[in-house]
Amino acid sequence: MIGFPIAEDLAALQAQLAEMAEKGFHFKEDDLILENIKNGAQDLINKTSEGEYDRVNWQDGILDVRNVRGEQLGLIQPNDVDFITNFREDAAGLWDYLADQINHIFGK
Numbered sequence: 001m002i003g004f005p006i007a008e009d010l011a012a013l014q015a016q017l018a019e020m021a022e023k024g025f026h027f028k029e030d031d032l033i034l035e036n037i038k039n040g041a042q043d044l045i046n047k048t049s050e051g052e053y054d055r056v057n058w059q060d061g062i063l064d065v066r067n068v069r070g071e072q073l074g075l076i077q078p079n080d081v082d083f084i085t086n087f088r089e090d091a092a093g094l095w096d097y098l099a100d101q102i103n104h105i106f107g108k
Contacts, residue, residue, distance in 0.1 A: 074105035
């Protein structure tokens with residue numbers, strides 16, 4: 001996906017959608033929300049693990065955190081119904097939840 005800063009909330013994400021549409025790129029809002037959450041989680045993992053060795057990907061609506069060897073370090077379930085709902089209803093709370101879950105995975 002096109003590189004944009006991580007949107008802290010729905011308003012920032014909608015502004016990114018509008019900017020991308022002006023440049024001829026069209027994405028569904030839900031797809032951009034999921035990409036944004038994954039990128040935000042990856043950023044938190046990089047800061048927590050002090051490097052870009054571990055990766056996060058989507059696995060059936062759950063964030064799957066793996067080390068450089070591909071071994072699973074942990075799974076992050078949505079805090080509510082699903083991550084899209086979490087982001088729409090309380091983005092700040094979602095970022096706090098992700099930070100807590102990532103810290104737990106890395107023993108911090």
